[in-house]
Amino acid sequence: MSTELIEPTATDPAFEREQRDRRELEKTWASEPGILSWLTPTTHHIIGKRYIITAFVFMLLGGIEALMVRIQLWRPENHFLGPDLYNQTFTMHGTTMMFLFAVPVMEGMAIYFVPMMIGTRNVAFPRLNAFAYYLYVIGGIFLYVGFFTNTGADAGWFSYVPLSGPAFSPGKRVDFWAQMITFTEFSGLISAVELVATIFKLRAPGMSLNRIPLFVWAMLVQSFMVIFAMPAVMIASTFLLMDRTVGTHFFNPAEGGDPLMWQHIFWFFGHPEVYIIFIPALGMVSTVVSAFTKRPVFGYTAMVLSLIATAFIGFGLWVHHMFATGLPQLGASFFTAASMMIAIPSGVQIFCWLATLWSGRITMKTPLLYICGFIFIFVIGGLTGVMIASVPFDLQAHDTFFIVAHFHYVLIGGAVFPLIGAIYYWYPKFTGRMYDEYLGKWSFWIIFIGFNITFFPMHILGLKGMPRRVYTYPAYMGWTWLNQLVTIGAVIIAVGGIIFLVNVFISAKSGAIAGPDPWAAPTLEWSISSPPPKYNFVYIPTVRSESALWTRTNDEPVITGVRTDRREVLATRILDAEPDHRYPIAGASIWPLITSLTVAFGFIGSVFFPSWIFWGAGLTVFAFVGWFWPKRTHNEQPEAAR
Amino acid sequence: MKTSFRFSAKAGYIVLLTIIFLTQLSCKGIQSALDPAGPESGRINNLWWLLFGVCAVVFILVITFLFYALAHARRYKDGAPIGIDAQKKMTRNISICVAITVIILFVFLVASLTIGKSIYTNSSPDVLTIEVVGHQWWWEVHYPTDEASKRVVTANEIHIPVGQPVRLRLSSGDVIHSFWVPNLQGKMDLIPMHLNSEWIKADHPGVFRGQCAEFCGHQHAHMSLLVIAEPQDQFNAWMDQQRQSTNTPSDPVLQRGQHVFLSSTCILCHTIRGTLANGTNAPDLTHLASRQTIAAGTLPNNRGYLSGWVVDSQSIKPGNKMPPNHLNPDDLQALLTYLESLK
Numbered sequence: 001m002s003t004e005l006i007e008p009t010a011t012d013p014a015f016e017r018e019q020r021d022r023r024e025l026e027k028t029w030a031s032e033p034g035i036l037s038w039l040t041p042t043t044h045h046i047i048g049k050r051y052i053i054t055a056f057v058f059m060l061l062g063g064i065e066a067l068m069v070r071i072q073l074w075r076p077e078n079h080f081l082g083p084d085l086y087n088q089t090f091t092m093h094g095t096t097m098m099f100l101f102a103v104p105v106m107e108g109m110a111i112y113f114v115p116m117m118i119g120t121r122n123v124a125f126p127r128l129n130a131f132a133y134y135l136y137v138i139g140g141i142f143l144y145v146g147f148f149t150n151t152g153a154d155a156g157w158f159s160y161v162p163l164s165g166p167a168f169s170p171g172k173r174v175d176f177w178a179q180m181i182t183f184t185e186f187s188g189l190i191s192a193v194e195l196v197a198t199i200f201k202l203r204a205p206g207m208s209l210n211r212i213p214l215f216v217w218a219m220l221v222q223s224f225m226v227i228f229a230m231p232a233v234m235i236a237s238t239f240l241l242m243d244r245t246v247g248t249h250f251f252n253p254a255e256g257g258d259p260l261m262w263q264h265i266f267w268f269f270g271h272p273e274v275y276i277i278f279i280p281a282l283g284m285v286s287t288v289v290s291a292f293t294k295r296p297v298f299g300y301t302a303m304v305l306s307l308i309a310t311a312f313i314g315f316g317l318w319v320h321h322m323f324a325t326g327l328p329q330l331g332a333s334f335f336t337a338a339s340m341m342i343a344i345p346s347g348v349q350i351f352c353w354l355a356t357l358w359s360g361r362i363t364m365k366t367p368l369l370y371i372c373g374f375i376f377i378f379v380i381g382g383l384t385g386v387m388i389a390s391v392p393f394d395l396q397a398h399d400t401f402f403i404v405a406h407f408h409y410v411l412i413g414g415a416v417f418p419l420i421g422a423i424y425y426w427y428p429k430f431t432g433r434m435y436d437e438y439l440g441k442w443s444f445w446i447i448f449i450g451f452n453i454t455f456f457p458m459h460i461l462g463l464k465g466m467p468r469r470v471y472t473y474p475a476y477m478g479w480t481w482l483n484q485l486v487t488i489g490a491v492i493i494a495v496g497g498i499i500f501l502v503n504v505f506i507s508a509k510s511g512a513i514a515g516p517d518p519w520a521a522p523t524l525e526w527s528i529s530s531p532p533p534k535y536n537f538v539y540i541p542t543v544r545s546e547s548a549l550w551t552r553t554n555d556e557p558v559i560t561g562v563r564t565d566r567r568e569v570l571a572t573r574i575l576d577a578e579p580d581h582r583y584p585i586a587g588a589s590i591w592p593l594i595t596s597l598t599v600a601f602g603f604i605g606s607v608f609f610p611s612w613i614f615w616g617a618g619l620t621v622f623a624f625v626g627w628f629w630p631k632r633t634h635n636e637q638p639e640a641a642r
Numbered sequence: 643m644k645t646s647f648r649f650s651a652k653a654g655y656i657v658l659l660t661i662i663f664l665t666q667l668s669c670k671g672i673q674s675a676l677d678p679a680g681p682e683s684g685r686i687n688n689l690w691w692l693l694f695g696v697c698a699v700v701f702i703l704v705i706t707f708l709f710y711a712l713a714h715a716r717r718y719k720d721g722a723p724i725g726i727d728a729q730k731k732m733t734r735n736i737s738i739c740v741a742i743t744v745i746i747l748f749v750f751l752v753a754s755l756t757i758g759k760s761i762y763t764n765s766s767p768d769v770l771t772i773e774v775v776g777h778q779w780w781w782e783v784h785y786p787t788d789e790a791s792k793r794v795v796t797a798n799e800i801h802i803p804v805g806q807p808v809r810l811r812l813s814s815g816d817v818i819h820s821f822w823v824p825n826l827q828g829k830m831d832l833i834p835m836h837l838n839s840e841w842i843k844a845d846h847p848g849v850f851r852g853q854c855a856e857f858c859g860h861q862h863a864h865m866s867l868l869v870i871a872e873p874q875d876q877f878n879a880w881m882d883q884q885r886q887s888t889n890t891p892s893d894p895v896l897q898r899g900q901h902v903f904l905s906s907t908c909i910l911c912h913t914i915r916g917t918l919a920n921g922t923n924a925p926d927l928t929h930l931a932s933r934q935t936i937a938a939g940t941l942p943n944n945r946g947y948l949s950g951w952v953v954d955s956q957s958i959k960p961g962n963k964m965p966p967n968h969l970n971p972d973d974l975q976a977l978l979t980y981l982e983s984l985k
Contacts, residue, residue, distance in 0.1 A: 083860045083960055156857050162834060163817040163859055168778075253835035259818060260833065298732060324820055324855075325831045326812075326838035329762055333755050340747045347743045350704065351736045358711035359728065372708065379704050383697040386747065390754035392686045392761055393693060395828020396675040399820060399855040463690075465673030465824045467855045470863035478671055 022538050024564040029121075029534035032588045040588040042126035043534050044115050047133050049430070051108025054137050055101050061144065062096035065089045067494060070487040076475040086471035087154040088173075092147050094157030095177065098273065099184045100140045102415060103226075106280035107132075107191040109422065110219040112430075114195060116525035116532060117213050119204025119541045119548075121569050124197035127586045127627065132190035134596035139183025142604060146176035153177030156469065158270060159240065161251035161262045166244045175244055175607045181237035182603055185230045192226035195219055200574045201583075204524065205559060206543040208576040213523045213546055214290075214303055218283025221307045225272050225279070225314065233269035236262060245610050260325060267318035274411070275314040279307060281415040282349060284422035285371050289353050291425065291521040292368040293360020296547045299352040306345035306352075313342045323394045332391050339389030346382055350375065366440030370421030373448045377413025381406060384459065399469075402462025408455045420447075420500060427504070428518045432530040433511030436503050443499040450492030457482045457489075522547030540570050595623035673851045675824040679871070680843045682761040682827040689757050696746060761827070764807045764841050772800060773811045776819030776832035776854070779861035779962060780925055780938040785881065794884040795913070797925030798867045798938045803877040804844050812838040817859060823852030823869050831856055844871030851939070860961030866939030884929055887916030888984060899980025902973045907965065914984065924964065930984045937962070949978055 031037040031046075041047065068089050072081040081089060115123055123129050146152055151172050155164035164174045199220045203212070212220070239250040240262070249255035251262050286297045297303055319327065319335040353375065362368065384406040388394045397403055427435045462468075466479050473479050517526040527549055528536060539558035545551040562570050562582055571583040602616015671677060678684040773784040785794035802808045812821050814832040822829035823842065830840040844850070854865035872880070891897050903909070904918055911924035919927075930936075933943055937959055941947040950957075953974065955964040969977065 083863070087860065160818055160857070163857070168817050168859065260836070298729075299736065302736075324829045325833065326836065329758060333758070336754055336758075337751055340751055343747060344740065344743060348736070348740055351739045354704075354707055354711050355732045355736060357708070358714055359732065362712060364712075372712070375708055376705060379701055383701055386750060387690075387693040387697065390689065390693065390750060391758045392754060392828060393689055395761075395830070396683075396686055396690070396824060398829060399857075463675050464671040465675060465851075465853070467822070467853055467862075469857040470853075472863050477673065 018538055021564045025535040025538060026533070028565060028567060028587075031534075036588070036590070039593050040590050042122070042130050042586060042588055042592070044111050044123045044126070044129065045532060045534065047126075047129050048108050048110075048112025050133055051104050051111060051136070054133075054140070055105035055108055058096050058100040058140055059105070062093050062101055063494065063497065065093035065096065067490055069093060070490040072471060073473075073483050074487045075484070076473050076477075076480055078472060081471065083471045084154070087156075087469075088147065088152035090469060091153045091156050091177070092143075095143065095153060095180070096140075097411075098157055098277075099181065100136075100143070102277040102411065103188055103273070104136055104184070105419065106219075106222070106277060106415075107188065107195075109284075109419070109426075110195055110222075110280065111191065113426065113525055114198060114216055114219055115202070116429075116528065116536050117216050117523050118199060118202060118207060119524045119537060119543065120198070120202040121535050121537065121540075122567065122585055123194050124202055124569075124585070125194055126567075127589050127592045128190055129194050130589075131592035131596055132187040132194070134593055135183050135190075135599065136187035138596060138600045139180045139187065142183065142600075143176055143180040146173065151176055158263075158266055161240065161243075161259045162253065164240060165251055166247075167252075169244075172607060175241060178237040178241040178244070179603055179607050182234060182241075183600070185234045185237075186599075188226050189230050189234075192223035192230075195223040196227070199223075201571045201580075202569055203572050203577040204541050204543055204548075205570070205572055205577055205579050207548075207572075209574075210300070211543060211546045211548075211577075213548075214286035214297060214300070215280070215283035215523075217304050218279050218281075218286075218307055221311045222276055222279045225276050225311050228315065229269045229272035229276065232265050233273075236265040236269070239265075241607075245607070260322075263322050263325065264318070267321045268315075271318040271321065272311075272314045274407075275310055277411060277415045279310060281374075281418035282307060282310075284418040284425075285349075285353060285374060287523070288367045288371050288418070288421050288425050289356050289360075290547070291519045292363050292365060292371075293356055294363075294520070295356055295360040296522070296545075296550075297352060298355040298359065299348075300546060302348055303352055306348045309345040310342060313338060313345070317342065320389060320394070323391050324398050329391075336389050336391055340386055343382060343386050350379065350382075365424075366435070366437060366444060367421040367425035369441060369444045370417050370424065373444060374413060374417040374421070376448075377409055377417060377451065381409030381413050385410060397462055399467055400462035401458040401466045401468055404468050405455045405458035405462060408458070412451060412455075423504075425519070426525075427507070428514030429525055429530050429532065431508045431511070432514055433507055434514050434518060435507040435511060439499055439503040439506075443496050443503060446496030446499060447493055448496075450489050450494075450496055452489070454486050454489030454493055457485050461486075517549070522550045524548050527552075589627070591623060591627035595620060595627055598623045673824050673853065677825055679848055679850060680826040680845055682841060682843065683825055684845075685757045685760055686828060689753055692753055693750065696750070700746070761841070764809070766807050769807055769809055770802065771809045771811060772802075773813075774800070774821060774832070776812070776814040776816075776821070776858070777923075778816050778859055779854070779865040779959070781821075781865070781867045782815070782925070785884075792885055794881060795915075795926040796884060796929065796933070798935060799933050800867065800869045801877055801880050802842070802844060802869060802871050803874045804847050804871050806874070807841055807843045810840050810842060812840065818856050819854045819858050819865070820856035821852065822855040823850050823867075825850040826852075826869060829855045842869070844869070847871050847873060849934075853939075861959050864938060864940045864959050864962075866935075868934060868939065870934075880932075883932065883985070886929075888914055888928060889916060891980070891983065895976050896980050896983055898973070899976035899978070899983075902969065902977045903980060906967065906969075908967075911963070927981070927984060931982050932985050945978055945982060948981060949974065952977065952981075 029043065032040050068081060072078050072086055111123060111129060153173050153176060155169055155174055159174060159177060162168055199216055242248040243250055243252060249257045251257045251259055253259055286303060290297050316338040317335060320339045323332055388397050388406060424435055424440055461479055461482050464479060466473065514530050516529050524541060527541065539560055540562055542557050559570055562568050566584055567587050568582050568584045571580045572578060573580050598616060598619035601619060602613045605612025605616060676687055676690065678687045771786060773786055775782040781798050783796045783800050787793055812830055812832045813836065814834045816834065819832040820829045821832060826842045826844060827840060830838050848871055850869040852867050852869060854862060858865065891900060909919035909921055911921040913920045913922065913926045913928065915928040935941060936943045936948060936951055940959055941951065952967055954966045955962055956966060
């Protein structure tokens with residue numbers, strides 16, 4: 001329907017003008033030549049793709065660590081890793097998956113798709129965007145350099161003090177961990193600010209708040225959660241680092257510090273973190289459900305309010321990670337109630353998707369298959385979540401494999417399944433080619449079955465008394481065969497994951513040409529060619545519903561007059577997206593890279609010599625001078641200073 | 643055809659998982675939370691079955707509806723849009739589902755709070771208090787009394803009388819640990835400079851295994867303990883025996899063994915009451931031979947394992963705080979004989 005626009009003829013003056021604008025946009029948005037094209041890009045496609053690829057590399061590393069853990073637990077008294085390496089391995093697994101994979105991959109998907117879905121050319125602050133990516137990748141490499149040089153963090157991904165403090169974790173292991181947190185959280189905060197500004201100010205005219213695609217809504221809500229949650233963990237990790245390097249006593253009980261304070265600050269971040277990972281996935285589920293049922297998701301308003309409610313309640317649950325610390329009962333019961341309450345918005349969303357599926361015209365392709373897998377797995381994870389919200393039951397389940405099972409059901413089922421579904425769904429947009437449907441379905445069934453074989457028995461192991469994070473167990477405990485089942489399941493997941501990667505790589509070369517809109521999907525990214533041009537839209541589109549392309553008419557107006565000879569976007573108003581002003585944005589620049597290196601110099605140096613934080617800050621000042629140096633564009637018009 | 647295969651495969655898979663699940667749950671495990679031996683764990687066990695039962699029904703309903711929706715939706719292939727009436731109906735149905743969700747959650751909340759209150763309180767006036775201090779990676783156990791001569795200190799093994807409520811006062815000497823004996827009660831953290839407490843009570847005699855549940859470093863996996871519930875008279879006899887100090891042995895082998903112990907680094911960390919050894923960094927050995935295990939439940943307490951432990955504990959429990967001891971064979975045998983005499 002949407003593609004049936006009036007076919008222009010070669011002599012049509014409008015068509016000629018469009019060709020001219022297109023040529024000029026190509027020139028304006030072109031990358032720098034040579035090696036600079038690697039070091040200076042600021043377009044959101046390149047940065048987004050880098051985020052996604054980097055995150056998947058870290059996911060592979062985290063996956064290998066998971067397999068190592070599973071091999072160690074294959075039989076009782078196994079000597080494959082030993083306690084020291086085992087503790088490093090599970091810490092790296094958790095840290096990698098939470099900080100270096102799950103959050104960045106969601107940011108990456110948003111950075112790639114949000115500007116296209118809201119009908120603009122780039123994110124609001126392109127250089128800042130590149131800067132955030134470099135910080136993330138440097139932080140991740142830093143952590144892994146530590147791991148490969150026997151300085152891998154070994155106090156668990158939530159590094160409880162005093163175990164992670166200077167007295168019980170001497171050496172640099174936990175310092176590397178704490179400083180990596182600073183890097184990635186800094187990066188996450190920047191991306192969040194970036195996305196909020198982009199979504200609030202750069203939406204296509206007509207895209208009022210009630211017409212924003214649900215994925216974009218999800219990213220907006222997630223970004224606000226990041227802004228409120230991540231400062232907590234940066235403070236926590238900085239306090240920890242100061243305790244360890246300059247002898248402060250924030251968490252030292254002997255000097256009046258409090259180990260429980262760490263748990264409060266960390267989980268005040270740590271619980272919202274789960275929703276920071278999960279809420280983008282909810283947006284992906286809505287996107288895929290809508291595209292493959294040919295219906296807008298039922299109950300748009302309810303969906304958006306549920307996202308917001310989830311975000312708010314998500315900040316009121318952190319204490320359920322601390323039920324065994326001896327809290328007063330009244331306080332604990334408040335958090336029980338809040339933890340159970342979060343099932344309500346989740347339930348509303350599940351019911352709305354089921355209603356959409358029920359009333360839709362379903363095409364059962366791989367992405368939708370992943371969403372069905374998501375519903376199956378996530379409902380189990382959600383229900384076990386309700387169970388462990390109960391203090392008495394949690395006192396038995398807490399810190400056992402029951403919890404390990406629960407959070408893999410909600411994080412893999414709730415976030416990774418929708419993510420892989422979304423990657424299949426958007427694969428044609430990324431590459432211009434279709435993925436292989438046959439391999440896609442195989443990968444789904446193998447991962448789905450492997451997932452349940454891996455994680456379902458963990459519930460039983462936990463109830464049978466197996467604590468998490470033990471590097472071995474005696475044979476007489478009766479945990480052996482369940483552990484072997486789990487390990488077999490993990491190998492099956494790995495096989496499914498390899499099929500997924502094979503599909504991604506092979507189809508990029510040999511898949512069928514996709515064309516702009518293979519799914520007849522409703523959102524704006526499908527109105528442009530695949531892969532998208534660097535400037536996204538020749539003319540900024542207008543929209544009249546949240547399913548923009550389904551309600552588009554042949555004479556849908558477009559916005560002309562945004563300059564094509566420099567990088568410029570159209571800023572609109574927050575509520576109703578009425579055009580406000582034209583807004584020039586930065587082009588390619590080397591300064592984000594240089595600035596990230598100076599910041600990294602300070603952060604990494606301060607792990608060894610605390611004073612280096614000041615040297616790093618000094619260098620960063622010089623980098624900022626370069627960053628903000630006024631430039632003239634090729635037609636001698638001064639760019640507005642930002 | 644293909645579709646029906648897919649559905650039947652999935653259904654078969656669910657049945658299989660359910661069977662595995664049920665067979666596993668019926669097993670009584672050594673350290674199973676679902677094998678209660680006391681009133682607290684019994685109530686939690688009941689709560690679990692309530693939660694599990696209701697959640698299982700909810701799960702089956704949701705998944706049934708998912709399959710139904712997938713099958714039903716195929717009838718809309720002609721593209722007929724849903725009308726206002728259908729939309730209203732859907733809104734109504736969703737509202738009903740949400741209302742049911744809220745009711746279920748409320749039931750869970752009330753059950754949880756009620757049971758939570760009951761496992762945290764004790765009405766019986768006849769109470770035994772035991773202090774447990776967590777260390778990397780063992781448990782120090784005190785039976786406090788007013789008279790210093792009557793104090794009982796042991797490690798990694800807690801004896802309690804059957805039927806009597808016991809209050810555990812929990813703290814830590816280094817990092818955070820968590821006390822957990824699933825057959826008797828849920829877990830409670832041991833936190834430095836904090837004092838936590840919890841109630842346990844055994845309904846029948848038995849040996850219940852517990853394990854540290856909060857990651858506490860290298861040997862978190864080897865930090866277990868035994869709770870031994872025995873009838874009151876047996877418990878009293880055990881207490882009387884534990885109150886004794888050791889006497890200077892008359893047997894020459896034992897004398898040599900004691901001499902080896904007292905002249906080596908052992909005394910820096912271990913205590914044997916009645917001798918000069920009064921270190922507090924490691925388990926009290928006054929009645930070592932009366933305990934069932936060594937190294938916090940890592941090994942059975944017999945001469946062979948004890949010998950291996952004394953000579954090279956690092957190969958058994960890497961990272962533990964006990965150094966290797968290079969003793970000549972005769973000294974070692976004398977030491978082991980001495981340690982085995984500490985009943």
